[in-house]
Amino acid sequence: MKQNLTTCPNCGHQFDAGEALQKHLEIELKKGIEAQEKINALKIEELKAKMAEEKRVFEQEEKKKMWAIAQTEAQKRSDEKNAAMLAALKEDNDQKQKQIILGREKEIELLKKEQELKNQQELMKIQLEKTMLEKTKDIEEAAKKRKDEEFELVKKDFEQKLKAQMDLVNEMKRKAEQGSMQLQGEVQELAIESILTQAFPYDQIEEIKKGQRGADAVQTVINEFGQICGKIIFESKRTQNFGGDWIEKLKTDQRETGAEIAVLVTQTMPKEMDRFGEKDGIWVCGFHEIKSLVFVLREILIRTQMAKSVNDNKADKMSVLYNFLTSSQFKQQMEAIVDGFSNLKSELDKEKRAMQRIWKEREMQIEKVIGNTIDMYGSIKGIAGNAISPIQYLELGGGDESELTDL
Structure with a gap:
C-alpha cells in the first residue's frame, strides 16, 4: 500500500x-x-x-x-x-x-x-x-x-436457637407457676396468722413450720382470766380444685393435736357448699369469712369452759366465798372503798365552795363594769345631748340586762 x-x-x-x-x-x-x-x-x-x-x-x-x-x-x-x-x-x-x-x-x-x-x-x-x-x-x-x-444456614441456626429458647421459657414458666402456687399458699397462711393475732391478742397463735407434720396453724383460746378454753387448728388451701382428701387429713391432724375444732380455709369451696359451713365434722370457710367464723367458734369454747368452771367444785367455792366475806381482808377492802368515796365527796365540796367564791368575785367585777359604763354614758349624754342614741337599759324604765350584754 x-x-x-x-x-x-x-x-x-x-x-x-x-x-x-x-x-x-x-x-x-x-x-x-x-x-x-x-x-x-x-x-x-x-x-x-x-x-x-x-x-x-x-x-x-x-x-x-x-x-x-x-x-x-x-x-x-x-x-x-x-x-x-x-x-x-x-x-x-x-x-x-x-x-x-x-x-x-x-x-x-x-x-x-x-x-x-x-x-x-x-x-x-x-x-x-x-x-x-x-x-x-x-x-x-x-x-x-x-x-x-x-x-x-443462618435461618436454620436461628430456628434452632429459637426452639431452644422456647423450651427454656416453657420450663421456666412451669417452674414459676409451680413456685407461684406455693408462694400464694404461704401468703394466705401468713395472712391468716396475722388476722388471728390482731383480732385475738390474748390467744396463742402457733405456726407449724414447713416440713413438719400437722396443720398450718394452731390457736389456743384463752379467756379474760387467763384460762385455756381449747384449741382450734387451721389448714390453708389456695388451689383451683377442692381436694377430696383434705377433710380426712385435717381430722387426723385434729386428733393428733387434741384440738376441739378444726377449720379448713380454702379458695375453692366444695360443690355442695357456696359459703362457710360444717362438712363431716370440719368447718370449711373462705378467706374473707375466717374472722367472723373464728369469733363465733372462740365464743363457743369460752362459754363451754365457763359452764365447766361453774359446775366444777361448786360447794368448795361457796365455802371459800363465805370465808372471804367474813374475813378481815374483805373488811379492809370495804373500808378502803368507803374512804375513797368520802375523799371524793370532800373534794367535791371543796370544788363547790371554790366555785361559789369565784362566781361571787366575777359578779362583783360585772357590777363594777356596769357602774363605770353608766357613768361614762351619763357624761357623754350630758355633753352631746340628744345626738347620742338612747340605750334602753340605761334609761329610766329601761330593758333587762340582756340588752346591756348586746351592747
Missing part, C-alpha cells in the same frame, strides 16, 4: 498521516474503552448494591412460603435492568458510530483504514461487553447462590 507521506512545515519531518491518525484513533478508542469499562464497572457495582438492597428488603417483607416466587421476580427485575442497560450502551455505541461515519465523510482518504479500525474496535467492544455480561451474570449467580446458602 502506498504511504501518504506528510511533511511537517516546522521541522521538515515526513510521516504517514494515515498511520498517525490510526494510532491517534487507537489511543483515543482505547481511552474511550477504558473509560467506558470504568463506567460500566461502576454501574455494575451500583446495580449489585441496589440489587442487594432490594433483596434484603424483599427478604424482610415476604414470608417463607413466597420465597421461590420472590426469587423469580427479583431475577426478572434484574434481567430487565440488565437489558435496559445493554440497550442504553448499544444506543450510545450507535451514536459514536454515527460520529465516526461523519468524520469518515470529511476525511474520505482515510475511510478504508478508519472503517477497518472501527470494525475491529466494534468487534472488540462487543466481545468485551459480551464477556463482561457473562462474567457479571456468573458473579451474580454465584453471589446469589452463596447468599442463599448463608441465609439458609
Whole structure:
C-alpha cells in the first residue's frame, strides 16, 4: 500500500498521516474503552448494591412460603435492568458510530483504514461487553447462590436457637407457676396468722413450720382470766380444685393435736357448699369469712369452759366465798372503798365552795363594769345631748340586762 507521506512545515519531518491518525484513533478508542469499562464497572457495582438492597428488603417483607416466587421476580427485575442497560450502551455505541461515519465523510482518504479500525474496535467492544455480561451474570449467580446458602444456614441456626429458647421459657414458666402456687399458699397462711393475732391478742397463735407434720396453724383460746378454753387448728388451701382428701387429713391432724375444732380455709369451696359451713365434722370457710367464723367458734369454747368452771367444785367455792366475806381482808377492802368515796365527796365540796367564791368575785367585777359604763354614758349624754342614741337599759324604765350584754 502506498504511504501518504506528510511533511511537517516546522521541522521538515515526513510521516504517514494515515498511520498517525490510526494510532491517534487507537489511543483515543482505547481511552474511550477504558473509560467506558470504568463506567460500566461502576454501574455494575451500583446495580449489585441496589440489587442487594432490594433483596434484603424483599427478604424482610415476604414470608417463607413466597420465597421461590420472590426469587423469580427479583431475577426478572434484574434481567430487565440488565437489558435496559445493554440497550442504553448499544444506543450510545450507535451514536459514536454515527460520529465516526461523519468524520469518515470529511476525511474520505482515510475511510478504508478508519472503517477497518472501527470494525475491529466494534468487534472488540462487543466481545468485551459480551464477556463482561457473562462474567457479571456468573458473579451474580454465584453471589446469589452463596447468599442463599448463608441465609439458609443462618435461618436454620436461628430456628434452632429459637426452639431452644422456647423450651427454656416453657420450663421456666412451669417452674414459676409451680413456685407461684406455693408462694400464694404461704401468703394466705401468713395472712391468716396475722388476722388471728390482731383480732385475738390474748390467744396463742402457733405456726407449724414447713416440713413438719400437722396443720398450718394452731390457736389456743384463752379467756379474760387467763384460762385455756381449747384449741382450734387451721389448714390453708389456695388451689383451683377442692381436694377430696383434705377433710380426712385435717381430722387426723385434729386428733393428733387434741384440738376441739378444726377449720379448713380454702379458695375453692366444695360443690355442695357456696359459703362457710360444717362438712363431716370440719368447718370449711373462705378467706374473707375466717374472722367472723373464728369469733363465733372462740365464743363457743369460752362459754363451754365457763359452764365447766361453774359446775366444777361448786360447794368448795361457796365455802371459800363465805370465808372471804367474813374475813378481815374483805373488811379492809370495804373500808378502803368507803374512804375513797368520802375523799371524793370532800373534794367535791371543796370544788363547790371554790366555785361559789369565784362566781361571787366575777359578779362583783360585772357590777363594777356596769357602774363605770353608766357613768361614762351619763357624761357623754350630758355633753352631746340628744345626738347620742338612747340605750334602753340605761334609761329610766329601761330593758333587762340582756340588752346591756348586746351592747
